[in-house]
Amino acid sequence: MNFLNLDARVFIYIGMFGSGKTELAINTAVELKKSAEHVALLDIDVISPYFRSRDQKNALEEKGIKVISPPGALSHADLPIITGQVGGYISNKEYLTVADVGGNEDGATVLGSLKPFLDPVRKKTFFVVNALRPFSTSFNEVVRNVKKISQSGRIKIDYLVNNTNISSETNVEDVERGEKIIAKVSEYLEIPVAFSVAKDGLDFSGKFQVFKLKRYLKNLW
Amino acid sequence: MIDKIVAKMPKSLSGKEFTYCPGCHHGIVHRLIAEVIDELGIREKTLLVAPVGCSVFAYEFFDVDGTVAPHGRAPAVATGMKRAMPDKVVFTYQGDGDLASIGTAEIVHAANRGENITTIFINNAIYGMTGGQMAPTSLLGQKTTTTPYGRDAKANGYPIRMSEMLSTLTGSTYIERVMVTTPQNVLKAKRAIKKAFEIQLKGLGFSLIEVLSTCPTNWGKSPIEAGKWLEEDMAKYYPLGVYVDRTKEAE
Amino acid sequence: MKMLFKGSEAIAEAAVRSGCRLYFGYPITPQSELTEYMSRRLPEVDGTFLQAESEVATVNMMYGASCTGKRVMTSTSSPGFSLMMEGVSYMAGAELPAVFINVVRGGPGLGDIQPAQSDYFQATKGGGHGDYRMIVLAPHTIQEAVDLMNLAFDLADKYRMLVTILADGMLGQMMEPVEFPKMRDPNDVPKKDWALTGASDHDPRKVTSFDIDPYELEKMNLRYQATYKKVEENEVRYEEFNTEEADIIVVAYGTMARIVKTTIHMAEREGIKVGLFRPITLWPFPYKRLNELSDTVENVLTVEMSYGQMLEDVKLGVNGKANTPFFGRSAGVVPTPTEVLDAVKKAMGR
Numbered sequence A: 001m002n003f004l005n006l007d008a009r010v011f012i013y014i015g016m017f018g019s020g021k022t023e024l025a026i027n028t029a030v031e032l033k034k035s036a037e038h039v040a041l042l043d044i045d046v047i048s049p050y051f052r053s054r055d056q057k058n059a060l061e062e063k064g065i066k067v068i069s070p071p072g073a074l075s076h077a078d079l080p081i082i083t084g085q086v087g088g089y090i091s092n093k094e095y096l097t098v099a100d101v102g103g104n105e106d107g108a109t110v111l112g113s114l115k116p117f118l119d120p121v122r123k124k125t126f127f128v129v130n131a132l133r134p135f136s137t138s139f140n141e142v143v144r145n146v147k148k149i150s151q152s153g154r155i156k157i158d159y160l161v162n163n164t165n166i167s168s169e170t171n172v173e174d175v176e177r178g179e180k181i182i183a184k185v186s187e188y189l190e191i192p193v194a195f196s197v198a199k200d201g202l203d204f205s206g207k208f209q210v211f212k213l214k215r216y217l218k219n220l221w
Numbered sequence B: 001m002i003d004k005i006v007a008k009m010p011k012s013l014s015g016k017e018f019t020y021c022p023g024c025h026h027g028i029v030h031r032l033i034a035e036v037i038d039e040l041g042i043r044e045k046t047l048l049v050a051p052v053g054c055s056v057f058a059y060e061f062f063d064v065d066g067t068v069a070p071h072g073r074a075p076a077v078a079t080g081m082k083r084a085m086p087d088k089v090v091f092t093y094q095g096d097g098d099l100a101s102i103g104t105a106e107i108v109h110a111a112n113r114g115e116n117i118t119t120i121f122i123n124n125a126i127y128g129m130t131g132g133q134m135a136p137t138s139l140l141g142q143k144t145t146t147t148p149y150g151r152d153a154k155a156n157g158y159p160i161r162m163s164e165m166l167s168t169l170t171g172s173t174y175i176e177r178v179m180v181t182t183p184q185n186v187l188k189a190k191r192a193i194k195k196a197f198e199i200q201l202k203g204l205g206f207s208l209i210e211v212l213s214t215c216p217t218n219w220g221k222s223p224i225e226a227g228k229w230l231e232e233d234m235a236k237y238y239p240l241g242v243y244v245d246r247t248k249e250a251e
Numbered sequence C: 001m002k003m004l005f006k007g008s009e010a011i012a013e014a015a016v017r018s019g020c021r022l023y024f025g026y027p028i029t030p031q032s033e034l035t036e037y038m039s040r041r042l043p044e045v046d047g048t049f050l051q052a053e054s055e056v057a058t059v060n061m062m063y064g065a066s067c068t069g070k071r072v073m074t075s076t077s078s079p080g081f082s083l084m085m086e087g088v089s090y091m092a093g094a095e096l097p098a099v100f101i102n103v104v105r106g107g108p109g110l111g112d113i114q115p116a117q118s119d120y121f122q123a124t125k126g127g128g129h130g131d132y133r134m135i136v137l138a139p140h141t142i143q144e145a146v147d148l149m150n151l152a153f154d155l156a157d158k159y160r161m162l163v164t165i166l167a168d169g170m171l172g173q174m175m176e177p178v179e180f181p182k183m184r185d186p187n188d189v190p191k192k193d194w195a196l197t198g199a200s201d202h203d204p205r206k207v208t209s210f211d212i213d214p215y216e217l218e219k220m221n222l223r224y225q226a227t228y229k230k231v232e233e234n235e236v237r238y239e240e241f242n243t244e245e246a247d248i249i250v251v252a253y254g255t256m257a258r259i260v261k262t263t264i265h266m267a268e269r270e271g272i273k274v275g276l277f278r279p280i281t282l283w284p285f286p287y288k289r290l291n292e293l294s295d296t297v298e299n300v301l302t303v304e305m306s307y308g309q310m311l312e313d314v315k316l317g318v319n320g321k322a323n324t325p326f327f328g329r330s331a332g333v334v335p336t337p338t339e340v341l342d343a344v345k346k347a348m349g350r
C-alpha cells in the first residue's frame, strides 16, 4: 500500500468501535516510516481503556516513530485526554502524521474539537469497516455507521477500508464477505475503497489493493 | 367520624390486624389506599413495594402481590417491576426516613424519569420504627432521641420539603400534600390518592401523595395532642395543597 | 458464522440470546461497552434498557424486575459491585434469580482500570450481609463466557439464586472470534409459581427476605442452605489440562489460566510437565477433585491476579496433602508467562 501517492500529510482512521483502527494506524505509521524521515502517530482514542496505540509506544519509538499520547501514568487513565501536542503535529509540515481516533460516534466527536488544525492541512480520512463486528454486518448498518460517524466527527470521509477479520482465525472467505458489502457501500455513498486488509500470512487477492497487516497489539499469552 | 368512614373493611386489605400504635395515621392511610384500589377495580393487577419502617408489614396488610424493598430503595424496585410489567399498577409506600433521607436519590430519579408509578409518602417527622430518632423532616426545635436538645439548624440543617422539591422536576406529573386529621381532609386525601392511581392507569407518569402523619408514640403525645401538633405545627411548615399537576400536559 | 467480539459485547449478546430482555446498569470502566451494547441491542428485540442513577438503584431495579419472574441482569466493575451489596443480600434472601457480571479492575478503593482478580473474596465469600451464597462462574475465553451465559440464567432460575460471572478487565476488553447459540424465546423459560404478576390467578404472593420471628427466619435460612448444598453437589465445574503425571499442578482461573497455558508450553521445553487445574465454578469450588489431584504431586501452586484469595480455597482443597506455594500480582499488573514459569521453578526448588 503506497500512502505517499495519496497526496496527504495527515492520515486519519475512524470507524466503529473495535473495527481495527489502532492496528491499522500503527501499520500505516510503520509503512510511512520506510520512506519518510519524520512520522508521528497520534493516539486520540478517548474511548478504549486498553489495547491502544500508546501501549506500543516504546516499540514504535525504537523505530523512530513519534507517538503522541497522554503523558506518563495518565495513559492508564480512563480520562478523555487530548494533549496540546496533538494540534501541533497535525500542523507541523515536517511530519507525516497518522491519527488513531476512538470508535463510534463518541470517539469521532474528538475530531470536531481539532477542526481548526485539520481544516487547513492536506489529509485523507479512512473509514475502517470490519463486517464481522456487531452492528456492522450488513449494507444498511455500514451505511448508517458511515453517516453517523462522519457527522459527529464533522469530517468528510475520503476512503473506505475493508478490514473484515476475526483475528487469528480469519480466512479468505471472511475478507471476501467484507469486500462484497463494502463494494456496495462504496457505490452507494460514492466513496472509493482504499484497500482490503489481510493479516500477515493470509494469501489474499480480491477486488481492491491488499494491505498486509502485522499484528502489534498482542495478548499477554 | 373517621371511624364511620373507615368502618367497612375494604376488599384490598388482607384482614391481618394492623401493627400500628393507637392514634397512628399509617392505618388510616392503608384503608384509604385499599378503598381506592377497590373502587378502581385494580386489586388483581396491583403490585405493592413496602419500605423498611413502621409500615414494613404493609405487604401483609394489603391483599395484593407485594414485596419489601431495602430501606429507601422502593422507587428503584418499583421501577424494575413497572419496566418488566408495564400493564400492572405499581405503588410504593414510604416513610420520611425512607424517602427523604436514605432514599433521596432513588425518589428524585424515579420522579425525574417520569416513572409511571405511584408513591404514598408518610411524613411523620420522625423515625418511627427505630425508636424516635430525628428524620430529615423533623421540625426545628423538635426533640427526638438523637436531638435531645431539639433540632438545631446549625447542626442538622432544615426540615426538608419533599413535595415542593420534587414538584420542580418536569418528570413529576402530580404531587399533592394532604393530612387525615378530620373527616373533611380524609375525604380530600382519598380523592388525592385516587387521582394519583388514575394518573398511573392512564400512563401519565409519576404521582406522589405526601400525607402528614402522626406518631404519638415517638412524639410523646396523646393521639389528640398529636393531631393538634400536626395541624398547628407541622401543617404550618408543610402547607397542604397540590404542588404540581401536569396531567393536562401529559394527556 | 464466527464474528469478532469484545468480551463485554459478547457477554451482552449471549445474555440477549439467553432470553434476557431486561438490563439495568451504571457506566464504569472497563465494562461500559457492555452497557452501551445493551442500550443499542435491547430496543432491537423489544427489551428494556435503563441506565440507573447508581449501582444502588441498579440492583434494586433488578430486584423489582426479578420479582415479576423475568430474566434480568446487570454488569459492573469492582467499585460498582461493592455498592450493590445491600441489594445482593436482599435478593439472595428473597430467593430472586438474576445474573451479575463483574469485570474486575484493580482495587481497593478507586484503584485503577486495569484487569485484576481481587474481588474473589467478595464474590465467593459474601460481600453483603447474612448467610447467603452466589454461584460464581469464571470463564477464561470469550467463547467460554458466551457459553456460560445460558448456564448462568438457567442455574439462577433453577435454584432461585444469584449468579455472578466473574471476569477481569482483560476478558472484558480483548477481542476474539466467537460463535453464538441460537436466540432463545424469552417466554420459553421455566414457569415461576412465586412471581409477582398480580393476584388474578393466584392468592396474593409475597416475595421478601424478611421474617421478624427468628424461628421462622431460621427456617428460611435452612431452606437457603439446603439449596446451596444441592448446588455444591451438582454444579461444580472445572477444567483439567495436562494434569496427568504432571510434575506440579498450577491452580488458576480466568485470564490467569490463559497465561498459565502459555507457561505450560514454555515449561515443556525445559522438561517440566506443568498441569493446570482451572476452577470454572469459583463457588461452589471444586475442592474434591483438587484434593484427589493433591495425591499426585508435591506442589500445588496457586497463581492469581490478587494476593492469595483463591489460595485459601486451594488450601482447603489440598488439605495438607501437598505444599501450597503462591504467586500473584495485583492492582492491575498482570503476571507474564515467564514470571509464572519462574514461580513454578521456585516452587519445585529448581
Ligand SMILES: Cc1ncc(C[n+]2csc(CCOP(=O)(O)OP(=O)(O)O)c2C)c(N)n1
Residues within 6 Å of the ligand: B052, B053, B054, B055, B071, B094, B095, B096, B097, B098, B099, B122, B124, B126, B127, B128, B129, B130, B135
Ligand atoms: C441500610 C439501613 N439502615 C438503617 C436501617 C434502620 N432503619 C429501619 S427503619 C428506619 C427509619 C424509618 O423511618 P421512616 O422511614 O420515617 O418510617 P416510619 O417508621 O417513621 O414510618 C431506619 C433508620 C435499615 N433498615 N437499613
Ligand code: SF4
Residues within 6 Å of the ligand: B019, B020, B021, B023, B024, B025, B026, B054, B124, B128, B129, B214, B215, B216, B217, B218
Ligand atoms: S411508632 Fe409511630 S409511626 Fe410507628 S406505628 Fe407507632 S405511632 Fe405509628
Ligand SMILES: [Mg+2]
Residues within 6 Å of the ligand: B095, B096, B097, B122, B123, B124, B125, B126, B127, B128, B135
Ligand atoms: Mg417517619
